[in-house]
Amino acid sequence: xxxxxxxxxxxxxxxxxxxxxxxxxxxxxRKKTKMSQPAETPAGAPIRLAAVQYSEExxxxxxxxxxxREKIAIDEAAVNPRTLEWSPDGFTLAYRNGDGVRLWRxxxxxxxxxxxxxxxxxxxxxxxxxxxxxxxxxxxxxxxADVAAKVxxxxxxxxxxxxxxxxxLQSRWLxxxxxxxKHGTELFRVDPGSGAMQPLEAxxxxxxxxxxxxxxxxxxxxxxxxxxxxxxxxxxxxxxPHGEELLFFVAYVAxxxxxxxxxxxxxxxxxxxxxxxxxxxxEPAPWVTGHRDVSHLSFSRKGPHAVFVDRGxxxxxxxxxxxxxxxxxxxxxxxxxxxGKAGERTYAYPALWP
Numbered sequence: 054x055x056x057x058x059x060x061x062x063x064x065x066x067x068x069x070x071x072x073x074x075x076x077x078x079x080x081x082x083r084k085k086t087k088m089s090q091p092a093e094t095p096a097g098a099p100i101r102l103a104a105v106q107y108s109e110e111x112x113x114x115x116x117x118x119x120x121x122r123e124k125i126a127i128d129e130a131a132v133n134p135r136t137l138e139w140s141p142d143g144f145t146l147a148y149r150n151g152d153g154v155r156l157w158r159x160x161x162x163x164x165x166x167x168x169x170x171x172x173x174x175x176x177x178x179x180x181x182x183x184x185x186x187x188x189x190x191x192x193x194x195x196x197x198a199d200v201a202a203k204v205x206x207x208x209x210x211x212x213x214x215x216x217x218x219x220x221x222l223q224s225r226w227l228x229x230x231x232x233x234x235k236h237g238t239e240l241f242r243v244d245p246g247s248g249a250m251q252p253l254e255a256x257x258x259x260x261x262x263x264x265x266x267x268x269x270x271x272x273x274x275x276x277x278x279x280x281x282x283x284x285x286x287x288x289x290x291x292x293x294p295h296g297e298e299l300l301f302f303v304a305y306v307a308x309x310x311x312x313x314x315x316x317x318x319x320x321x322x323x324x325x326x327x328x329x330x331x332x333x334x335x336e337p338a339p340w341v342t343g344h345r346d347v348s349h350l351s352f353s354r355k356g357p358h359a360v361f362v363d364r365g366x367x368x369x370x371x372x373x374x375x376x377x378x379x380x381x382x383x384x385x386x387x388x389x390x391x392x393g394k395a396g397e398r399t400y401a402y403p404a405l406w407p
Contacts (some may be wrong), residue, residue, distance in 0.1 A: 055296075059128035059342060062154060070248075073080065078131050081308040083123060087204070088135040090405070091367055093136065097358070098119070098353075098358045098379065098381075098405060099119075099358060099405040099406040099407065100118065100119055100209075101116055101117060101118045101119060101406045102117050102360055102377070102390070102403050102404060102405050102406060103115065103116045103117075103127075103137050103139065103148075103317055103403070103404045104117070104137065104391065104400045104401065104402060104403040104404070105131075105134050105135060105137070105148075105371045105374070105379060105400065105401045105402045106124075106126075106374075106398055106399075106400055107372065107374045107398065107399045107400070107401065108397060108398045109116040109396075109397070110129075110173055111129075112131060112133065112134055113126050113128060113129040113130075114126070114127050114128040114131050114134050114137070114146075114148060114157075115127065116146075117390065117391060117392075118371075124391070125333065127146075127157055128150075128155065128157070130142045131148075131150050131155065131217045132150055132337055133149075134149060134150055134155075134182035134402070135148065135149045135401075135402050136148060136149045136402060137402050137403070138175075138404050139354075139404055139405070139406055140177045140181040140197055140407075141177060141179050141180070141181045141354050142180075142181040142406050142407070143406050143407045144158060144181065144198075144260060145158055145177075145181070145196075145198075145402070147175065147177075147184070147197075147316050148402075152350065154175070154198060156196075156200070159197075165317060166342060172190050173186060173187035173215055173260075173358070174186070174187045174215055174217070174218050175176070175187070175218070176218035176219065176220060176227070177197070178220045178224040179222060179224045180224040180352060181197065181222070182196065182197075182198075182224065183196065183197075184196070184197045184247055185218055185220070185227050185243075185245065187215035187218060187229070187231075190209075190211070191206045191207055191208045191209065191225050192206065192207040192208075192209065192215070192227070192229060192243060192248070192250075193207075194206075194207075194227075194245045194248075195204070198203070199403070202332075203248065204261050205245060205247070205248050206247075207243050207244075207248035207249070207250050208250050209229070209231060209241065209250060210233065210236075210239070212234065212235060213232065213233045213236075213239060214230040214231055214232050214233065215229060215230070215231045216230050216231060216232050216238070216259065216260065217229075217259075217260050217261040218230075218261070219261040219262075219263070219271075222264055222269065222295075224245075225242065226242050226244065226245070227242075227243045227245055227281075227338070228240065228241070228243075228253075228261060228271070229241045229242075229243055229244055229250075230255065230258060230259070230260070230261055230273075232259070235309060235361045237255075237257075238255045238257065238258060238259055239252065239255055239256065240252070240253040240255035240378060241253065247325050252318075254285075255276045256273070256275075256283060256285055256290035256291075257283075258273035258274065258283065258285070259273075259274065259275060259276045260273060260274050260276075260302070260366070262282075262302065262304060262305035262306035262312070263304075263307055264307060265284060265305070265307065265310065265332050267288055270284040270285065271284065271285040271286070272284055272285075272293075272305045272332070274302040278299065279298075279299040279300050279301060279317075279379055280300055280301050280314070281293075282301045282302055282312055282330070282334045283296065293312070293330070293332070293333070293334045294329070294335070295312075295314075295330045295334060295336070295337055296335075296337060298316050298328070298337055299316065300315070300316055300328065300330070300337065301312040301314060301315045301316075301317065301325075302314045303328075303350060304350070304352055305332070306352060306355075306357055306382050308335070308357050309382050309383060310331065310332035311329045311330065311332060311382055312329070312330040312331075312332060313327065313328075313329060313330075313340075313350070314327075314329075314330060314337065315327060315328070316328045316329050316337060325347075326339045326342070327339070327341045327347060328337060328340060329351075329382065329383060336343065340382070340383065340385075341361070341380060341385070341387065342364065342385065343387065344361075344378070344384070344387070345346065346362045346363060346364045346368065346375070347359070347361050347362070348362045348375075348401075349361060349362040349402055349403060351403050351404050352382075352404055352405065353405040353406070353407060354407040357382040357383070358379060358380070358381050358382075358405060359377050359379075359380055359381070359405070360377055360378065360380075360390065360403040360404075360405050361377070361378055361380070362375045362376070362377060362378075362400065362401055362403065362405070363375050363378055364373060364374050364399075365393070366393075367395055367399055368392065370395040370396060372393070372395060372396065372399045373401060374393065374399030374400050374401035375393060375399050375400065375401070376389060376391065376392050376393050376399075376400065377389075377390040377391040377392075377400045377403050378390060
């Protein structure tokens with residue numbers, strides 16, 4: 054997602070990656086690096102993160118462990134790696150690799166699965182048993198622990214391009230939001246066991262963010278000059294008020310009942326600002342105000358912690374990526390996790406371990 058005035062990219066909760074059948078298993082070579090100045094890990098924070106590291110040797114995928122201060126290179130041969138996501142059980146890391154995807158299984162620590170490309174989004178189920186992947190003409194359900202297992206497929210109407218995937222909290226259904234020139238956005242509820250698809254009212258939504266409350270409510274947003282957050286319960290939808298500020302919604306943190314948004318002025322040259330909006334509606338509150346060039350914001354699945362990239366120190370050098378910072382939603386106490394060095398190394402596309 055590109056937000057006016059900032060180089061924004063969202064890698065949160067329901068990230069998407071291309072995938073297909075026909076796996077190849079390879080042993081991966083990993084190198085360990087001891088970091089000299091790690092950040093102190095706050096109570097309840099994830100114990101590690103994955104990210105892309107850029108350097109003169111090219112990009113590679115690394116895993117950083119907070120407690121041991123070790124940075125492990127798990128893939129030094131990746132082709133333009135991006136869009137990293139952990140499965141909810143923490144045993145599988147998925148990331149885009151070239152036009153395809155690569156899965157790294159943490160149970161064995163040396164299993165690297167590469168799958169042929171489909172070029173569409175993906176989403177892990179909350180129980181980690183399934184990986185849903187949107188292809189060019191259908192939705193496919195894989196088993197992350199065994200990508201050679203039977204693949205369930207669900208075809209959608211021709212011309213409908215998938216834009217958002219979101220599992221229900223019990224892993225029973227997958228909600229698919231797609232767009233077509235003829236019908237606009239369409240919402241489907243998909244049975245991962247049979248591939249059966251049930252059309253639902255999309256209420257003009259262009260993105261799915263998460264679930265709120267006990268009912269629960271489906272939190273989504275519409276797009277106009279800015280975004281309007283909405284909550285959907287069955288056939289009904291209601292707007293979530295957030296004042297008059299121009300906002301672009303990027304995440305919903307269920308544990309704190311907060312919407313995360315980027316605020317932008319009418320001047321597209323101004324940097325975007327992070328803001329938090331109560332899930333029930335209310336005035337936006339500024340967040341992470343000490344950073345002016347924030348991108349690649351990623352939340353952990355089991356808590357309110359987030360990691361983001363700050364490129365401020367590398368604008369003049371032209372390096373890809375930046376420094377990685379850890380923060381808790383609603384807190385202004387950021388912790389530097391991985392610091393780059395101009396012309397040598399920077400980081401991007403972080404993903405917090407669940």
